[in-house]
Amino acid sequence: MAPAKEQNQKAFRLKRRNWGMAVDEDRCTGCEACVVACHAENNIATVGEEQAARGRAMHWIRIERYYEGTFPDIKVKYQPVLCQQCDNAPCEAVCPTYASYHNAEGLNAQIYNRCIGTRYCANACPYEDRYFNFVNPAWDEPLNLQLNPDVSVRSVGIMEKCTFCIQRIRAAEINAEKEKRQLKDGEFNPACVQSCPTEALVFGDLDDPESRVSRLAKSNRAAKLLPDLGTKPKVTYLRRGSWYDEQNT
Amino acid sequence: MNKTPEQINEELLLPLNSTSWRYYLAVAALGMLVLVGFYAWGYQLDHGIGASGLDRPVFWGVYITDFVFWIGISHAGTLISAILRVSNAEWRRPVTRCAEAITVFSLLIAATFPVIHLGRPWLFFWLIPYPSERGIWPQFRSPLLWDFFALNTYLIGSFSFLLLPSFPDFALVRDRSEGWRRRLYGILSLGWRGTPKQWHRLEMAMRIMAVAIIPVAVSVHTIVSWDFAMALVPGWHSTIFGPYFVAGAIFSGIAALIIVMACVRKLLHLEEYLEPIHFDHLGKLLLAMSLIWFYFVFAESLTTWYGNQPSEMTVFWLTRSGSFSPLFWMMVICNAIIPVPILSIKRLRSKIGWTVLASIPIVIGMWLERFLIVVPSLEQNRLPYAYGTYTPSWVEIGITVASFAAMPLLYLLFVKAVPIISIWELKLGQHEKPAEVAAPVPAEEIVQGATASGR
Numbered sequence: 228m229a230p231a232k233e234q235n236q237k238a239f240r241l242k243r244r245n246w247g248m249a250v251d252e253d254r255c256t257g258c259e260a261c262v263v264a265c266h267a268e269n270n271i272a273t274v275g276e277e278q279a280a281r282g283r284a285m286h287w288i289r290i291e292r293y294y295e296g297t298f299p300d301i302k303v304k305y306q307p308v309l310c311q312q313c314d315n316a317p318c319e320a321v322c323p324t325y326a327s328y329h330n331a332e333g334l335n336a337q338i339y340n341r342c343i344g345t346r347y348c349a350n351a352c353p354y355e356d357r358y359f360n361f362v363n364p365a366w367d368e369p370l371n372l373q374l375n376p377d378v379s380v381r382s383v384g385i386m387e388k389c390t391f392c393i394q395r396i397r398a399a400e401i402n403a404e405k406e407k408r409q410l411k412d413g414e415f416n417p418a419c420v421q422s423c424p425t426e427a428l429v430f431g432d433l434d435d436p437e438s439r440v441s442r443l444a445k446s447n448r449a450a451k452l453l454p455d456l457g458t459k460p461k462v463t464y465l466r467r468g469s470w471y472d473e474q475n476t
Numbered sequence: 477m478n479k480t481p482e483q484i485n486e487e488l489l490l491p492l493n494s495t496s497w498r499y500y501l502a503v504a505a506l507g508m509l510v511l512v513g514f515y516a517w518g519y520q521l522d523h524g525i526g527a528s529g530l531d532r533p534v535f536w537g538v539y540i541t542d543f544v545f546w547i548g549i550s551h552a553g554t555l556i557s558a559i560l561r562v563s564n565a566e567w568r569r570p571v572t573r574c575a576e577a578i579t580v581f582s583l584l585i586a587a588t589f590p591v592i593h594l595g596r597p598w599l600f601f602w603l604i605p606y607p608s609e610r611g612i613w614p615q616f617r618s619p620l621l622w623d624f625f626a627l628n629t630y631l632i633g634s635f636s637f638l639l640l641p642s643f644p645d646f647a648l649v650r651d652r653s654e655g656w657r658r659r660l661y662g663i664l665s666l667g668w669r670g671t672p673k674q675w676h677r678l679e680m681a682m683r684i685m686a687v688a689i690i691p692v693a694v695s696v697h698t699i700v701s702w703d704f705a706m707a708l709v710p711g712w713h714s715t716i717f718g719p720y721f722v723a724g725a726i727f728s729g730i731a732a733l734i735i736v737m738a739c740v741r742k743l744l745h746l747e748e749y750l751e752p753i754h755f756d757h758l759g760k761l762l763l764a765m766s767l768i769w770f771y772f773v774f775a776e777s778l779t780t781w782y783g784n785q786p787s788e789m790t791v792f793w794l795t796r797s798g799s800f801s802p803l804f805w806m807m808v809i810c811n812a813i814i815p816v817p818i819l820s821i822k823r824l825r826s827k828i829g830w831t832v833l834a835s836i837p838i839v840i841g842m843w844l845e846r847f848l849i850v851v852p853s854l855e856q857n858r859l860p861y862a863y864g865t866y867t868p869s870w871v872e873i874g875i876t877v878a879s880f881a882a883m884p885l886l887y888l889l890f891v892k893a894v895p896i897i898s899i900w901e902l903k904l905g906q907h908e909k910p911a912e913v914a915a916p917v918p919a920e921e922i923v924q925g926a927t928a929s930g931r
Contacts, residue, residue: 282531282864291861308859317708323618324602341612343602344525344595345620346535350854351707355533355862359595361526383524384595453858456708 239407241400245333246391247433247461248420249443250307254427255290257305261419261428262286268392268418270378272364285358287389288419304467307428309419310335310356310389311452311460318348318357326386333461334391342385349386353453354460357388391430392417412438433461479748481903485648488895488902491744492649495892506885513878516871517592525595527871534854534866539593540703542876544721544846545728546586547627547700549839549883552729552736553579554634555693556761561686567757569905570749573898574740575733576638581886582732583631585879590623592875619702626699633692637685640678643668644900697725704849711791711853716779720772727765727811728842731835734758736887738832740896749897755831756822762835763819770812787858794852799865803844810841 265271265288274283288309295302316335318327326342329335349357363383366374374380377394381387399415412431420428431440443449444463451460479487520527530537553575560568591600603624605613614621646665650658668674701721704712714720734755741750777796780788795804815834824830856863868876890896 278526282533283526284532289861291859293861306861308861320615320617321619321707323614323620323624325612325615341602342595343597343599345590345593346530346595347618347620347703347707349532349535350709350857353708353858355857355859358532359535360524361530362524382596383526386595458708 244432245434249429249440249463251427251465254425255305260422264418264422283361311462314459317351321347321351344384506881509881510878513875516874529867529869533864538868538872541847543589545843546582548725548728549732550579550582551725552733558686558689569901570897579634619706622699626696630696697722710787723768727769730762731838734835755828756826759825759831790856800852807841807844810837
């Protein structure tokens with residue numbers, strides 16, 4: 228009985244995924260729902276007004292605002308920037324303690340309890356998407372009552388960053404493995420993607436040619452952030468264009 | 477200078493045997509400043525790195541500046557002393573120990589800064605590759621780890637380089653004192669008896685060390701420069717950084733050495749040992765380094781400007797005409813415009829006051845140079861939305877001031893324990909004189925009769 232069961236378990240293996248994201252800049256309204264959702268999901272400390280004014284706010288995803296054109300004819304461009312989960316990440320090689328490392332799925336993982344706070348990774352990151360706990364984290368009432376039990380709370384003196392909500396990835400994988408099936412595209416989403424009202428953010432497996440994200444990554448509007456640096460980011464930006472046509476092809 | 481060995485002994489051991497009230501006052505004042513630094517560090521440990529002025533995106537600031545600066549100062553000693561020994565420059569004899577001590581102390585000061593800088597400084601030992609329950613080695617691809625090894629190698633190397641030629645002098649102190657001092661220096665001199673075998677081994681060891689320490693010193697500051705050059709940051713990612721940093725280090729090191737020598741000369745009444753000719757020689761070296769430094773700054777600026785990459789040019793203009801331009805142009809004035817004319821004129825260079833006057837701005841200018849390398853690149857690093865600014869907090873300023881007080885404090889304590897001029901080497905120079913000295917000393921100076929080892 229037992230060996231058969233074991234064999235059965237061995238036979239089923241979850242496919243290894245190559246998680247990626249697509250960001251449609253035409254759809255982004257700059258509402259920052261993703262920022263709030265990310266804070267809630269990932270136990271990101273709210274540093275308070277004074278510290279935020281000193282440039283110490285931590286938003287794993289941020290909405291960058293750029294203005295195009297001259298006065299009467301101005302367009303605001305919103306660009307959500309999160310960790311690009313680079314395949315060739317400048318932040319990883321420079322960490323002396325392996326706190327910043329590349330995991331098997333190709334995500335840039337950050338091991339909080341190995342971080343000693345050299346802050347080299349944050350300097351090396353060209354996207355400036357690593358956030359340091361300059362002060363001991365605290366949450367204003369009643370935010371302190373809604374900490375996510377699936378995510379560790381970070382202490383002062385260490386670096387943190389977007390994980391693509393790895394806790395959700397793991398939960399979905401565990402469920403799928405229990406039910407002996409492969410993960411479906413869009414079965415689960417990181418908090419930012421889930422909360423985006425305009426579906427500007429799309430998450431999924433880049434290796435699956437059928438997934439929405441891999442189709443968007445091949446779009447003729449697709450671009451990478453700072454592509455000339457050769458960091459091979461896994462986040463694709465869809466620039467302005469005729470997105471409507473694309474949706475209907 | 478014509479002195480009998482007994483006179484040399486008397487005069488050079490004087491600081492060890494008598495102490496004035498002014499000495500205690502100076503130690504107390506400097507000690508207070510160092511304590512302020514410790515208080516500031518304690519405050520930072522309590523409040524986190526948030527106590528500093530650092531923010532996103534300027535994650536590195538004054539601490540790293542201080543680190544690079546003090547490593548630079550450390551190049552005064554060992555490297556210069558080693559080069560002078562290898563090239564057999566006779567005038568080095570009263571200078572070497574003075575210089576080697578600077579290296580050890582500034583390295584000790586420099587080594588504290590990466591620890592102070594850490595977010596969790598109590599875990600700094602995770603950089604040491606030791607077998608542990610964690611089962612993980614440190615990451616050998618990280619320039620910070622290279623730094624850790626380079627710094628330790630240099631510290632051990634320069635400490636032994638300082639210690640080796642001290643044994644005969646420790647033995648001299650031992651033989652001329654009684655009680656606990658005799659016992660203490662007996663231990664320190666490691667049983668030095670002055671037998672021919674011991675002399676032979678000492679000479680051999682010094683010859684090996686002098687050659688070995690030169691590549692170590694060069695590699696240390698090269699690796700420090702790679703902390704920056706390896707990162708994909710505009711203004712940092714430059715192939716010129718290795719030699720640029722080494723040249724800058726030697727430059728600031730010689731300036732520091734001149735200042736320290738002038739102080740030691742004045743305070744310990746060593747006017748007859750440290751003569752204007754020594755300052756003249758070091759002034760020539762300083763002039764050469766100043767020109768080399770300027771050449772590097774020019775070469776780096778020109779290639780960046782000509783290449784005209786947007787992200788590089790942002791940092792370029794930020795320092796040349798933006799918010800950092802007062803500091804940048806002050807650096808140029810301090811490092812080139814003031815010292816070059818002073819040091820080019822023989823009449824000024826051969827006066828100690830003038831060489832010191834040229835050296836002080838260089839020390840300031842080189843600190844600014846380190847600051848201008850670290851901070852502006854981080855303030856405006858590629859994505860314009862993530863630009864930021866940085867102002868040091870009182871904690872960082874306090875710790876920096878403390879480091880500048882710690883150097884003279886350590887030096888003051890050192891001169892009470894060890895003769896600041898290597899007595900045996902000085903005497904040896906007097907013995908070997910006629911045949912050997914003639915070659916390295918220019919004829920004109922022999923005529924003037926103002927050479928180092930007293931003819």
